[in-house]
Amino acid sequence: MNLATHYPVLQVVIPMLLAPLTMLMPSRLLAWLIATATSLCAFAIAIAITQLVLAGDVGAYPLGGWPAPFGIELRVDALSALLLLLISGASSAALLAGYQSLAQDIDAQRANLFFAAWLLALAGLCGIVVAGDAFNIFVFMEISSLASYILVAASSDRRALPAVFKYLVMGTIGATFYLIGVGLLYIMTGTLNLADLTARIPEVTNQTPIFMAAGFISVGLALKAAIFPLHAWLPNTYSFAPHAVTAFLAACSTKVALYVFLRVDFFVFQGALSGHGAQFAGYLMPMAVAGILLGSAIAIREPLVKRLFAWSSVAQVGYIALGASLLSHTGLSAALLHMFNHALAKGAIFLAIIVLAMRAGGVSIEHLKGLGRQHPVLGIAFTIAGLSLIGIPGTAGFISKWFLIQAILEHPQWSLPLLIIVLASSLMAVVYVAKVAESLFFQHAETQRQPLPLMPMTIVVIASAANIAFGLAPQLPVEIANAAASLLLEQTL
Template identity: 50%
Template sequence: MTLYDQLPALLIAVPLFTAPIAYLLRAHGLPWAAATAAVVMTFIISCSIAATVIGGETIVYEMGGWPAPYGIVLHIDALSALLAMLVTGSSAAALIFGAKSLADEVGEEIAPSFFAAWILCTAGLTGMVVTGDAFNIFVFMEISSLSTYILVSAGPDRRALVATYRYIVMGTIGATFYLIGVGFLYMSTGTLNTMDLAARLGDVTELRPVLVAAGFITVGLALKAAIFPLHSWMPNAYTFAPNVVTVFIAAASAKVSLYVMMRIDYAIFYKNIPNHELQLALLLAPMAILALFAGSMLAIYERNLKRLLAYSSVAQVGYIALGIAMSSVAGLTGAIVHMFNHGVIKGGMFMAVACLALRYRSVNIANLAGAGRAMPWTMAAFVIGGLGLIGVPLTPGFISKWYLVLGALEQGGFGAFLVMVILASSLLAVIYVWKVIEVAYFKEPRANAAPIEGEAPLVMLIPTWIVVLTGIWLGINSYVPVTLATLGAETLLGAR
């Protein structure tokens, strides 16, 4: 076994190995350094795995040397590699960006647990993405959820505690639904390995448990992914978490649940349940369309900038769900690319919000009057991100919406309606992004407002702009995500 063959395991082993060490480090700044080192390392590993699988290869790594279906295997193809890059990349970017902001928000006393939880959250999300075992997904889902609860509860306001509590309840119900679904699948097939499940489900004659399993798994994951109307836990969790935590979870966390939904619904159920694409469309499409409108409308009427972006995420998750519901290569490609691109866009925007919060000590939109002049670079980053949310050409948002529209047009008459929906929701995005721009650039600050110290420090501004420039680059040259996503979509639909 060369080091190269061991890379898939190292993707999980490196963070798991580092977390206990980070927990024991009690000196100032060291837990952050350990976390950053571990997360950057996993990012490098996932990039090198992505370079391998972009040719269409699939990596299977047998944990403990036991072959599937008896042992647990890691199963990495183009789609999982893309998601692994998103998770580790956003985690690394948020940590580097947050060096100063986190020292500000997270007390010295809880720093060791906070950063150990951060590492494990990254490991949990990555583990969900790369594993090829249905029960193992549950275990890593719990690793990521429990550590996210810690990260959210570290928020400075007491409302962070209530948000955490709601998140715990909803997250646990979602995970338990998933577990019930896996239980019924196991009852019907006697196996837990995803490939083996897909192969054996074809022979199952008594379909009721399988159908119900599909329902439980999809609803459980929809709850975790905060698809409207199951999003109730999400806006407050995003709003009251420490700013840098929001950057990370907004970019990565919901996407991973959507990924698992895609993986299980397409790789396992699609080929084995008759009319599954119809069932999926009937369940997801109404939720997605409602999400597009409700999320955007709620964002328009929101006064808190972080919650505005959270509601915007509800809408953006709606686009992804819509793509999943289409069951076509173009639709799925759109959904996958949008997972990645939205991660980059929202990550960048929440970074800009963290910069604003550092100087203004508030994220109420009304208090940000004059920010366009006081903090030109930060606001410019925010505006570019906003253009991405709207889907203006040359931004990453345009690429993903392009594929979604292509997918919608394949659906015939109903597709025209979907295109209208996508366009209308983009117009609503113009309104809520404009609302922020108007205050920041065209409103005079109140006379009694404290003067602003000026632009955010460079340690925060440079990472923000790296993410923003990555976004622009992805808008111009989207070779990597689109190739990986198309490969992933074709694999899911069994076209290859």
């Protein structure tokens, strides 16, 4: 058995084992170095897993050699590979770009604890993605959530404390709903393994508890994913967390919850419960539409840049949910591709905000006046990420929106209103991105030009360039998204 066979478990074990070592580091620099090296290692493993998945070489990994359902099973497929790339890539970029920003924001005496919590969040998010049973998804969900609360609360901004309290309360409610649903499934089927649940649910005589479980799990995961109207925790959490933490969480935390939402619903319920697909679309589509419109509209009026793009995330989650609610291969491909492309765009935007905040001393639109003229590379990188968020041709965001439009056109009974909604929200995105760009480029700076830190700027440029690269050559994410969509739909046939 070669090393590649163990990649799924190494993705979780390495950051989890190095978190205690990080706690013992006597300086901020050493703790950051260990956390960054670990995150880069996880990213390298995610790339290797993706290559193996595309070659068809990775599947189930029984821990300790005990096969499911008697043992714990890890499972990696195209859907898992896509999320592992997002999680480990976002973590690595945020750590590389955020060292100087975190040095200003985090108490030096607690920096080792902060970076240990970061690694636990990384391990938990990766664990959610590779777990093959419903209960261990919950376990890793709690590990990542508890660590995320610590990361947000570490901010020097006192407004982070009420924000993280709301995040904690709503996250706990979401996890409780999910666990109640899992408990009902176990009572009715006697198993927690997702593959076994798919086979055993149709054999259950009384399907009412199964429908109740589907309801509890769907609501709990929708809350975790910040699907409207269960989004109330997200704007303040993203706004008042340390800038590097926002870049990390905004790129992947809601995407992981959406991953679980789609995997459990399509793998466990839609193939086993008669009529569940119509119920799924019936409640998810209106929520997605409302989130797209409301999130975009509020973002237009928001003066704080981080909060503006937090509300934008509510709208972008709506796009993903809308694609999934269409219950078609093209719609699911659009949803999964938009997970990847939105992470690229929003990650690049929040990475740029790290540098802008260090230079301007704040993150309101007023603080950013003229910084794009003083630092054109930074301003252009920010604008490219914003154009990808809008969905301008030539950017990654355009590819997933084009897939979404194609999926909508496959359903002529509601294609016109949905197309109008997508167009209207894209125009609203033009307004709020242009509002920030106008402050960057068309207003005069109130301070003199100062040099920008090299490492954060390099990461911002790379992240921004990735939005162009995957817009002009989208074959890799499209291939992974198509494979993942096929995998999900196989369970419903």
